[in-house]
Amino acid sequence: MASEFELIARYFTRTAPTGLLGVGDDCALFPVPPGEQVATSTDLLLEGRHFFPDVDPRALGHKALAVNLSDLAAMGARPIGCVLGLALPRLDEPWLAAFADGFHALAAAHGCPLIGGDTTRSAHDLAISVTVFGAVPAGQALRRDGAQVGDDIWVSGELGAADVAYRLLDGQYPADAALLAATRGALEWPQPQVALGLALRGIAHAAIDLSDGLLQDLGHILAASRVGACVEFDRMPAAAALAAMDAAPLQRAVLGGGDVYQLCFTAPAARRDAVLAAGRAANARVTRIGQTLAQPGLIVLDGQGRPMTALPAGFDHFPAA
Ligand code: ADP
Numbered sequence: 001m002a003s004e005f006e007l008i009a010r011y012f013t014r015t016a017p018t019g020l021l022g023v024g025d026d027c028a029l030f031p032v033p034p035g036e037q038v039a040t041s042t043d044l045l046l047e048g049r050h051f052f053p054d055v056d057p058r059a060l061g062h063k064a065l066a067v068n069l070s071d072l073a074a075m076g077a078r079p080i081g082c083v084l085g086l087a088l089p090r091l092d093e094p095w096l097a098a099f100a101d102g103f104h105a106l107a108a109a110h111g112c113p114l115i116g117g118d119t120t121r122s123a124h125d126l127a128i129s130v131t132v133f134g135a136v137p138a139g140q141a142l143r144r145d146g147a148q149v150g151d152d153i154w155v156s157g158e159l160g161a162a163d164v165a166y167r168l169l170d171g172q173y174p175a176d177a178a179l180l181a182a183t184r185g186a187l188e189w190p191q192p193q194v195a196l197g198l199a200l201r202g203i204a205h206a207a208i209d210l211s212d213g214l215l216q217d218l219g220h221i222l223a224a225s226r227v228g229a230c231v232e233f234d235r236m237p238a239a240a241a242l243a244a245m246d247a248a249p250l251q252r253a254v255l256g257g258g259d260v261y262q263l264c265f266t267a268p269a270a271r272r273d274a275v276l277a278a279g280r281a282a283n284a285r286v287t288r289i290g291q292t293l294a295q296p297g298l299i300v301l302d303g304q305g306r307p308m309t310a311l312p313a314g315f316d317h318f319p320a321a
């Protein structure tokens with residue numbers, strides 16, 4: 001039976017890059033470049049709430065870090081390192097090895113080494129907490145409160161696939177192996193848009209990552225920036241895999257579906273070419289879906305240019321009764 005320290009050494013200790021103190025001491029140490037601010041964010045993932053108990057552990061390791069890197073992306077911050085808290089109900093080394101592989105592979109791809117954490121046995125379900133640290137030149141972070149009236153509203157990537165995969169796996173939609181195969185990657189292997197966030201510094205006025213649904217997350221930008229918006233459903237980049245879906249579930253997936261981990265951002269209309277160039281540089285599709293307005297509120301126009309009613313709500317852990 002491996003001890004706690006053997007597990008940490010085996011699965012979570014990698015050589016820290018020069019200049020960082022990684023796993024093994026009481027704290028990790030990393031330098032902050034002069035003139036830069038630290039951006040930090042934590043996400044907690046709980047079995048049964050954020051992932052299915054039988055999910056591929058490699059995908060889970062990937063996603064636990066991906067959702068945090070997505071927060072750095074939304075701020076335009078460059079990853080520095082991360083820490084990992086694990087509450088394990090049982091010791092399953094093949095599971096742990098695959099989880100660690102998925103985690104370290106994404107960490108390496110983004111230059112975000114695992115530099116510390118905590119590992120305990122849990123009397124309850126599996127819980128995973130990841131905290132990321134990034135750096136951004138002082139004053140250049142992409143915040144939620146920077147949108148200005150008349151900005152274009154953009155989203156990256158495609159929308160809706162993760163929501164459909166989730167509902168298929170959860171049994172809310174009748175089994176459809178082809179649709180699941182076409183959407184599952186979006187749910188289990190989200191790709192955080194770190195390069196796009198960096199490329200949008202100095203161009204975007206405000207940004208957020210899409211974790212709880214486009215309308216809800218865009219709503220956070222609007223509220224923080226004290227502006228309204230009008231967006232057009234037909235402009236939105238619905239995932240190609242959803243082409244055959246009925247209108248109601250399609251709207252629910254595109255407007256309200258969570259777990260997207262793409263960016264929604266605003267930028268001045270005069271910077272359209274710069275946004276498109278940032279998308280190309282980051283190898284990300286970027287789509288303009290509407291604009292901000294002085295009038296508060298969020299209007300969604302249908303294909304006929306009529307305001308849609310009965311809009312889907314995004315995800316809320318504590319919905320009002
Ligand atoms: P402490 O008693 O100071 O909390 P621990 O014995 O919990 O230290 O951890 C020993 C070292 O291993 C620390 O550097 C800690 O950051 C690291 N560590 C523990 N668990 C993890 C993990 N899941 N991932 C990465 N590093 C970890």
Ligand code: MG
Nearest residue numbers: 117118119120
């Ligand atoms: Mg500890």
